[in-house]
Amino acid sequence: MRDSKHKLLVLFLFSILSCKGQPEYAFLPQSLKIDLLPFLFKNYTPLELATLSNSDYNQNQSGLITGTKLSRFLSNWSTNKPNTVFGNLIVFQIQSSGSSGRFVFFDGKQTYAYPVTNLNDLLTDTRDDGVLSVDGIVGKGKKVSDFFAVYGIDPAIDYVVFAQDTSNLSNLSSATFAYYALLYWGFPKERLAVLNGSIADLTASNTLFTTPTYNYANSNRTGLTKTLLRDHTSIQLTIGDLIHSIKNGNSNLEEVDPVPVEGYYLIDGRPNAAFTGTTNSTASGTKYTNCTAKTNASFVSNSCVTTYEGRIKSASNLIPTDLYDGTSFQFKSFSQLGTYLTNTGYIDQKLIYLYGEEGIRTSVVWFALHQILGKPTRFYEAGWKQFGALGLRSPSSGSSPSAITQPASYWRTDLSALAESITTNADANVPNYQLDFTRQFTKSSNKIRSEDKLFLRGNSTSGGTSGGGGAPSGGGGNACGG
Numbered sequence: 001m002r003d004s005k006h007k008l009l010v011l012f013l014f015s016i017l018s019c020k021g022q023p024e025y026a027f028l029p030q031s032l033k034i035d036l037l038p039f040l041f042k043n044y045t046p047l048e049l050a051t052l053s054n055s056d057y058n059q060n061q062s063g064l065i066t067g068t069k070l071s072r073f074l075s076n077w078s079t080n081k082p083n084t085v086f087g088n089l090i091v092f093q094i095q096s097s098g099s100s101g102r103f104v105f106f107d108g109k110q111t112y113a114y115p116v117t118n119l120n121d122l123l124t125d126t127r128d129d130g131v132l133s134v135d136g137i138v139g140k141g142k143k144v145s146d147f148f149a150v151y152g153i154d155p156a157i158d159y160v161v162f163a164q165d166t167s168n169l170s171n172l173s174s175a176t177f178a179y180y181a182l183l184y185w186g187f188p189k190e191r192l193a194v195l196n197g198s199i200a201d202l203t204a205s206n207t208l209f210t211t212p213t214y215n216y217a218n219s220n221r222t223g224l225t226k227t228l229l230r231d232h233t234s235i236q237l238t239i240g241d242l243i244h245s246i247k248n249g250n251s252n253l254e255e256v257d258p259v260p261v262e263g264y265y266l267i268d269g270r271p272n273a274a275f276t277g278t279t280n281s282t283a284s285g286t287k288y289t290n291c292t293a294k295t296n297a298s299f300v301s302n303s304c305v306t307t308y309e310g311r312i313k314s315a316s317n318l319i320p321t322d323l324y325d326g327t328s329f330q331f332k333s334f335s336q337l338g339t340y341l342t343n344t345g346y347i348d349q350k351l352i353y354l355y356g357e358e359g360i361r362t363s364v365v366w367f368a369l370h371q372i373l374g375k376p377t378r379f380y381e382a383g384w385k386q387f388g389a390l391g392l393r394s395p396s397s398g399s400s401p402s403a404i405t406q407p408a409s410y411w412r413t414d415l416s417a418l419a420e421s422i423t424t425n426a427d428a429n430v431p432n433y434q435l436d437f438t439r440q441f442t443k444s445s446n447k448i449r450s451e452d453k454l455f456l457r458g459n460s461t462s463g464g465t466s467g468g469g470g471a472p473s474g475g476g477g478n479a480c481g482g
Contacts, residue, residue, distance in 0.1 A: 005325070006174070006433075011353075024209075029303070030171065038228050040463065041229050041230070041231055041456070041457065042229065042230055043234065044212045044230060044232050044234060045234055045376070046233065046234055046235050046351065046370070046376040046377055046378050047351075047376035048371070048375055049183060049189060049232055049234075049235055050370050050371070050373060050375060051063040051370070051371045051372070051373045051374055052187050052336055052373070052374030053122065053371075053372045053373070053374070055333075055334040055335065057196055057331075057334070060193075061082040061084075061157075061190070062082065062084075062189060062190050062191065062192060062193050062361050063189065063193060063194070063371045063372065064193070064194055064196050064225070064331060064367075064371065064372050065161070065193045065195060065196065066195075066197070066207075067195065067196070067197055067202035067205075067207035067208050068195050068207060069406040070161060070163070070193075070195055070202075070208065071207060071208050071209065073089055073209075073211070074089070074091075074104065074105065074106065074111055075209075077089050077107075077111050078110060078333075080479075081159065082159070082190065082191075084135075084190040084191065085158075085159045085175065085190075085191055086157040087154055087157030087159065087390070088110050088111065088112060088152075088154075088155055088157075088158045088159070088219055089106075089110065089111045089112070089155075089158075089161070090111075090112050090113075090114070090151065090152075090158055090159070090161070091104050091106070091111075091112070091113040091114070091157050091159050091160075091161045091163055092113075092114055092116050092119065092151075092160070092161065092162050092163065092175075092178065092324040093113055093114065093116065093163055093165045093199055094119055094162065094164055094165055094174045094175055095115050095116065095165040095166070095385035096117065096119075096120075096168070096170040096171050096174055097168075097170065098166060099165060099166075100198070100199055100200035100203070101212055102167045102185065102200060102203045102210040102211070102212060102217055103199075103210055103211055103212070103213065103214040104163075104199060104201055104208065104210055105209050105211050106211060106217070107422070108217030112151075112152065112217055112218065112219060112355065113195065115165065115214060119162075119174045119178055120136070120174055120360055121179065122139075122143070122147050122150075122184075123138065123139050123143070123144065123177070123178055123181040124136050124137060124138060124139050124145060124177075124181070124359075124360070125137060125139045125140055125143060127140070128447060128448075129238060129239065129382065129386075129445045129446070129447050129448050130439075130442055130444055130445050130446065130447035131239060131240075131386075131390070131411050131435070131439060131442065132382075132386055132389060132390065132403065132435060133287045134358070134381075134382040134385050134386050136358050136359050136360050136381070137359060137381050137382065137448065138180065138185075138236070138359070138381065139181065139309070139362065139481060140183050140187065140451070140452070141225060141226075141430070141452060141455035141456065143433070144181065144182070144185045144225060145222075145224055148222045148223060148224075148225075149222040151218070152218040152219035152220055152221050152222060153219075153222060153223070154219075154222060154223035154350075155182075155185075155186070155187050155219055155223050155224075155225060155227075155228060155260070156223045156227060156351075157223075158191065159191045159192075159193070160182065160187070160191065160192055161193045161194070161195055161301070162175035162176075162178045162194050162195070163175065163194075163195035163198070163199055163295070164181055164195065164197070164199065164201050165193065165198060165200065166198050166199075166200045166468060167200065167201055167327065167328050167329040168329060169329060169361075169364075171198065171329070172324065172329045172364060173360050173361050173363060173364055174360070175194045175195070176194055176340065176363040176364050177359060177360045177363035179192055179193075179194050179211045179224075179363075179367060179371070180235075180359075180363050180366060180367070181381065183232055184232055184233065184235060185225045185232070185234060185452075185456075186225045186226075186229070186230035186231065186232050186456065186467050187225075188228075188230070189371070192258045194367065194371075195317050196330045196331055197328055197329070197330045198328070198329065201320070201328055204333040206388055207379070212425050219224040222277065223286060225455075225456060226236065226258070226325055226455070226456050226457065226458055231453060231456055233449045233452055233453060233456075234369070234378070235377070235378055235379055236351055236378065236379060236380075236381060237354075237355075237378035237379055237380040237447070237449075238256070238277055238379065238380075238445045238446055238449065239382065239386060239390075239411070239445045239462045240253045240254075240255065240256045240444060240445035240446060241242060241256050241257045241378070241419065242355075242380055242387075243411075243413075244256040244257075244259070244313070245259045245260075245264055245353070246266075246312070246313055246314070246417070246418055247417070248402075251410075252410070252443065253410065253443050253444065253445075254443040254444045254446075255443075255444040255445075255446035255450070256444075256446070260350075260351040262349055262350055262351060263347070263350045263351070264315065264350060264351045264352070264353050265316070265346050265347065265350040265351070265352050265353070266312060266313075266352075266353045266355075267315065267316055267317075267318050267352055267353070267354050267355075267369070267443075268311050268312065268313055268315040268316065268317050268318070268355060268356065269318055269320055269354055269355065269356035269362040269364075269365035269366070270317070270320070270356045270357050271319060271320065271321070272317055274309070274357065274384070274454075275311050275315075275317040276311075276421055277309040277310040277311065277420075277421035277422070277423045278309075278423075279309070280305050280309060280429075286456065295448060301342040305425045305429045305430060306384065306385065306388030306389045306391070306425060306430070307388060307389055307390070307391030307392075307402050307403060307404075307414065307424070307425060307430055308388055308391045308393075308394055308414050308419075308422050308423055308424045308425055309365070309421070309422075309423045309425060310388070310414075310419050310420055310421040310422045310423055311418060311419065311420050311421055312387060312420075313416075313417065313419055313420055314420075315355075315420075316344040316345055316346070317344065318340065318341065318344050318365055318369075319340075320356070320361070320362070320364055320365050322340050323337060323340065323365065323368045323456045324364065331367075331368060331372060334372065337368050337372055337373055338373060341369065341373060344370075345464050351376050351377075351378065352369055352370075352376065352377040352378070353378055353380065354366055354369060354377055354378070354379050354380065355375075355379075355380035355383045355384065355387070356383050356384065357383055357384050357385060358380070358381070358382070358383045358384075358385045359381035359382070359383065361371075362379075362381075362383060363379075366379050378428075387413050387419075388411060388413070389403050389420070390403050390404055390409075390411050390413040390414075391412065391413060391414035391424070392404040392405070392406075392407060392409075392412055392414060393403060393414075393424055393427075393430075402430070402434065403434055403435050404435065404440060405434060405435075405440070406437065406440045408440060408442065409435075409440035410440070410441055410442070411439075411445075412440075
């Protein structure tokens with residue numbers, strides 16, 4: 001029996017060591033019929049997943065890159081690519097509205113580019129954490145695997161850049177959230193980038209070479225997130241983790257992470273008016289006047305407002321518009337970003353808990369903190385859309401009941417111990433997203449991360465089957481990733 005184990009070990013080591021130019025990951029050889037995944041998976045911490053930018057953005061090889069760097073990559077990828085990359089360069093040109101009419105020039109052999117109008121739809125889902133489901137959460141494993149398959153990406157070896165087509169907040173937010181989504185699903189930070197500035201502006205300044213026509217090309221390969229053997233789900237913060245920390249670990253919630261020994265620092269990434277509770281952060285206007293007629297199983301964007309406005313207890317405000325130029329939508333300098341963070345009162349080394357109105361828009365703040373300033377950060381994607389929805393109120397006759405109807409519910413948030421500047425929204429603007437009795441007293445909000453961990457390890461059916469339509473080439477096929 002011992003000899004058999006030794007033979008398996010030797011076979012495994014031989015298959016790995018025989019690879020030339022092996023990157024930072026290692027794959028299970030197909031010839032092995034033993035499940036070694038539980039032993040080979042690495043759980044990464046938020047600090048390990050953080051990227052500290054060079055103060056000169058031109059020097060960055062990943063994270064936030066400049067037009068000069070991208071131009072150099074595109075001009076001769078095989079020569080100029082980072083040392084950590086063994087595959088193709090894939091650029092996503094994000095066109096949330098309209099088009100610049102200019103397209104990144106690529107060779108269709110080692111470099112590829114894709115104009116995309118619906119990137120948020122491709123990488124997000126409405127997801128249920130066990131308490132209240134919310135839209136715009138990072139997509140399930142099946143959805144992300146399908147994304148890799150559609151665009152010919154092998155996450156084991158390829159390098160991906162998300163770039164604004166024209167300069168606007170919607171495109172920038174889509175780029176930073178897409179970066180977050182891939183990082184969450186195990187894509188190494190060394191092979192992910194966001195372009196600082198838009199294709200249109202960088203073309204006008206003669207920084208990028210683009211063309212007025214686009215010819216589609218696809219590498220026709222893909223890979224699976226689970227073959228990376230990386231678990232990055234620690235960067236997602238659940239409402240349970242958040243409440244447990246605010247209560248200094250004195251909660252009866254289950255499946256929550258312990259309060260960080262180094263302490264945590266809570267940052268609200270919304271505009272100041274939302275932070276102070278003087279305006280609706282979630283929705284406003286006459287089109288929300290018929291909300292009481294709506295019955296929502298989940299809280300969906302542009303579908304009424306939360307039960308109340310305000311902020312989470314002890315949060316400091318980092319105003320998103322301070323972080324980027326409002327015309328070019330380029331991130332401000334490294335030193336400026338550091339100053340804005342310091343001005344919030346942040347104490348270095350503390351683990352940052354970040355939330356905003358919702359995940360996509362707040363991802364701009366997350367990217368600045370985690371992937372430029374290099375601060376360990378956990379992201380509460382559901383944000384105020386979920387936290388502010390979980391209030392108790394006594395609606396007027398004919399109005400919708402509140403999400404929370406039991407004063408002692410474990411998830412009631414409109415309490416002085418958990419929230420500040422509490423301002424109740426008008427009944428007519430609050431939809432019927434009442435939680436059933438069981439949900440109001442469930443003890444865990446960890447359903448999403450649990451599902452995703454199972455999918456990564458090949459044990460989940462909730463995310464569907466892995467995408468790709470056939471055996472993946474590149475990283476998924478053999479131990480050398482070839």
